[in-house]
Structures are given as C-alpha cells and as structure tokens.
Amino acid sequence: MSRESIVNVVLMLGMLAVPLWAYSADEPFIITLTTRAAILAIAGVGLNMALGQGGLVSLGHAMFFGLGGYSMGILASHAQTYTPLMTWPVVIEGTSSMPVIWLLALLMSGIAALITGALSLRTSGVYFIMITLAFGQMFYYFAVSWPAYGGDDGLSIYVRNQFPGLNTLDPIQFFAIVYGVLLLALTLAGIIARSPFGLALNAARQSPARVEAVGISPYRLRLAVYVLSGMVTGLAGALFADLNRFVSPSMFSWQTSGEIMVFVILGGVARLCGPVAGAAVFIALEHFLGGLSEYWHVYLGALLLVIVLFARGGLVGLVAGQRHAHD
Amino acid sequence: MRMTEPVLSIQGICKRFGALQVSDSVTLDVQPGEIHALIGPNGAGKSTLIQQIAGGLQPDAGRVFLCGRDVTRLNTAARSRLGLARTFQVSALAMEDTVLQNAVLGALGATGHPFQMFGSAMGRSALRSKAEEALRRVGLSDHAHTQTAELSHGQRRQLEIAVALTLDPKVFIMDEPMAGLGTQGSQTMTAFLNTLRSEAPILMVEHDMEAVFALADRISVLVYGQLLATGTVAQIRNNPSVQQAYLGTDT
Secondary structure, three states: OOHHHHHHHHHHHHHHHHHHHHHHOOOHHHHHHHHHHHHHHHHHHHHHHHHHHOOOOOOOOHHHHHHHHHHHHHHHHHHHHOOOOEOOOOOEOOOOEHHHHHHHHHHHHHHHHHHHHHHHOOOOHHHHHHHHHHHHHHHHHHHHOOHHHOHHHOEEOOOOOEEOOEOOOOHHHHHHHHHHHHHHHHHHHHHHHHOHHHHHHHHHHHOHHHHHHOOOOHHHHHHHHHHHHHHHHHHHHHHHHHHHOEEOHHHHOHHHHHHHHHHHHHHOOOOOOHHHHHHHHHHHHHHHHHHHOOOOHHHHHHHHHHHHHHOOOHHHHHHHOOOOOOO | OOOOOOOEEEEEEEEEEOOEEEEEEEEEEEOOOOEEEEEOOOOOOHHHHHHHHHOOOOOOEEEEEEOOEEOOOOOHHHHHHOOEEEEOOOOOOOOOOEHHHHHHHHHHHHHOOOOOOOOOHHHOHHHHHHHHHHHHHHOOHHHOOOEHHHOOHHHHHHHHHHHHHOOOOOEEEEEOOOOOOHHHHHHHHHHHHHHHOOOOOEEEEOOOHHHHHHHOOEEEEEEOOEEEEEEOHHHHHHOHHHHHHHHOOOO
16 A cells, blocks of 8 residues: 555544544544544545646635535425425425435536536636636625525525435434535545546646647546536535535635635645545644634644645655656 | 659648748648748747647638648647647656656547546546557656656757657657757657657658758648748759758858
8 A cells, every 4th residue: 555545544543433433432522523524535536637637726615515515405494484496487495305305416516517617628727727716706606696595695504415325414323414515525526536537637737749749639538527526526515515404605705716726735736635634634724723813824824834835745645755757 | 753642732821920920832742751841030930830730720812721621710629639740849748747647648539438437547548558569669667657747858858759659650740859859869859750750751840950851751841931942862962942041152
C-alpha cells in the first residue's frame, strides 16, 4: 500500500471514529459537526474531479450545491404542505423520501452542468473561472428573487426527510447515510482516475494538443467530467439541506464556491482524500477558533497561504509526500 | 509515382494572416511508401502548413485529402482517428505521466472509445501490449516506467514517435524530428525513420539537410508561403532557384 493510501485509510477511519466516540460520550453536536464535514467533503470530492483530474478551475460549483439543496427544499416543502408540485400535464407530488430527492438533485445538477459546461468549456483559464462564476451568480439571484420558495429568506423544512429502514432524525444514523455516500463518491472518483477515461482526462490537463493528436477531443473529456463533478456536488447539496433542514440562496453564493475550492486546495488538489482532509480541517478550525474569535477566517487564510506557498500537495501531500508517477 | 492514389494530398491551400500570405496555393501529396521532406527558410510557412494539414488551423481556401477523403472540415481529433499521426516540434506529452502511460494513451485513442470509465487503463492488456510494442520499436522499453519529464530531449522525440506508432497510422506528419538531437542522435533517428516508411509514408519538416538528403524520396521547397519546387533529391540539389533561395552557394 502506498503512503497516500495509508493516509486515506487513516483519514476515513478518523472520520468514522469521531462520531462513534461522540455517540458513546453522548455528544450529538459533535456528530452533527462531523456530518457537516463529511457532506462538505462530498462537495469537495465532486469539485476535485473537475479541478484535480481535469484542471478545470470552476468558481461556480455552488450552482450545483444549491441546485441539490433546492431539489430537496422544493420537494420536501410540497410534501409538508400536501400541495402538488404541479398538476398539469401530470400531477407531481412532493416527497420526503431521500433517495427520490437525491435522484432529482443528481438530475438537476447534471443538466445544469451539461448546459453551463457546454458553454463555459469553450473558454479556458481566467475566462473559464469568470464564466462559471457568472453562471453561479445567475442561479443565486434567481433564487433570491423567487418568492414561491422563500426568496431571500430561504425555505425551512420541519422534519428531516426519510431513508428506508433508518431513523434520519437520529444524528448517528444520518451520519451513517452521509458517510456511505462519501465512500461511494470517493469510490467513483478513484475508479474514474484509474480508468482509460481518467488517463485521457489527465493527459488533456497536461497537454491538450497531445490528446487531440491521438484522436480524442479534450472538450468532450472535460464536459463529461464537469457533469459528473457537478452531480456529485449536487448530491452533497441535497444532504447539506437535509442536515440543516433549511435551504437558502446562500448555498448558491460565490462564497460557497470559494469554500468548496478551499477544501480541495487545503487538502490537496487531485489527491483522492484531499477534500476530506480539507473539509475536516475547515470544520475543526471553524469550531475551535470560531469560539475564540469572530475573525477565525484570518487563521484559515494564513493556513491556506502557507499551504499554497509551501505545500502544493495540500495537507495530504504534506503527510504522504510527493506523488511519483507510476502505472 | 503517379500510378497510385496518394495517401495525403493537399490542393491549393491558401492562408492569410492580415497582410501576410503564409500559404499561397500550396499543392503537394504524399505517396505510399515515400518520405516527403518539406524544407524552407525560417518563416516560410512550414509550421502553418503542417497545422492546416493536421487540423489545428482552417485554410482560407483549398482542400486536404486523407486516403482520398476530404478532411478539410474535420478537426484535429477526427483527422487523427482517420490515421494522421503527428509528432510535434516541441514535444507535447503528458509530462507527469510515465512513458508507458503516454503510449497507452495513444493506443486508447486508436480504439476510438476513450470514454471507458471502468476498469484500470494500465490493466487493459490490449492497450498495454500495443503500447509496449511501440516503445520497444523506438528503443524506450527500459524507460517504460520513467516519468516522462525525466526523459532527455532525444528520448522525448522517440516517445512522440512511439505514440504515433500506436495510432495505426496511415501517414506520419513530423515537425522537425531531428531538432536538438545532436549528430549521434540524428543518425540513429535517420536510420529508424528509414525503416518506418514501409509502415506508413512520412511528411516531415526538417532543417537537418544531411538527414533530408539521406531519407527523402521527394523534397518540396517552401519559400514565403509558395511552393518553389518539388522533386527528387537530385532535382532539388540542382535546381538553381532553390539554390539561390535556400540552400546557398556552398551546396
């Protein structure tokens, strides 16, 4: 097992151990905090597929996070008021079933990624960053000015949605669901990185001309990973909304996009479990420093600066060492 | 030479950048089994012409045919899939990846199905054996697991050709394969390219005249975007306008 694999296993076991300890110590808040870190890690795993594998610096991933959130909010709000979502041409009812909500979240973020990706991937570099940012902001302002679903105030859901066979209101059981989804997302990211598609995608990041010269369109590779990446982040958004039982336009804000990117960079770009480390450290700092000072972001900023300047492989790279090429 | 259908044929290619005519009605072809060298002074428009043949740049007028098929409107990736294998003047390789991974990428491109998201790329025996065979042919087998960035300049050239070999090429387009190789390396490469013509014809841009004279069946001379002459080595050597425009008096 490589050193990075060991780091990954330790990270994932640690993320499991904290809530288990909190459960035995009867500290439900710590369980919720870890659940939050795990959900944000899923969002980061999504972004890392585009950013790490594809080299796509998207500052618009809040768009998918928010779409996932609003998928949950809209379906669940109709379920709790017993009003159908639409009556024509077919009657669609709201639902409080998590799997159905996830499906809608995946679908909505996938479609959004396909459309916005098809347009923004025609550009590159700083233009790509700006276009994805612009798309994200479009969704933000749309959500702010959509009174049917709370507009600026957001949308509260009073009961957490249901998952067959589990009591989702029990923090440890909800954590189990989230942890399972995180494992699935990591498995997907790992499989793709090793796959023939992943090989071509990674080559397209390093030398697009090379990929074209072997008959593969870099644009299509990037669009495919952008859609997958958006869907994973969208799923995280649905879970995040369920954790808080609340959705608001801030899920769409560019600050959210920035935070997701901070998880990835902090943990290690293109490192499988980088976003897990990044999100965990982010939540830990927020929890411990946030209590001491309102301005805890200063310390986060300093840490980020040090990582970017001195440890390009992020926290995972710092512990696992430089990555060597291998096949 | 006119008996067979050319593998690659370009007809009346014109390209203008503002006031600068970089390609002026260029017509040339590459016959099966031949090495066709494209020479010309710096700024003659050789690289621009190669780009138009490979698909990176659309000509203003004229057509490009590959095995009789009009590919003028196709992009680079589509032309590569039809068997146009290109090597670059400045090596374009995935530098973080291993040598073998770069060759496997070529083999993957040749399958026409790069969107395989399951299973390990390096575990595909079909891709891997094809890649290993190409590396063996260019003499890079010992470096298969080396990171590409660690290769010497000459080895990167060899790898570029190995990747081209994995594509089941119909024609090779090589932009200065000898550049920066040194005398020894240049001779090795010349000998290797000589064996390659039986696999697919080569159109190459080259400044190393020794290599060109040793390898080329035909030479085309490009000056200020215009084709000055096309002919055998002897014809080009003895062509007075070529001597004046390009080769200088010492030839």
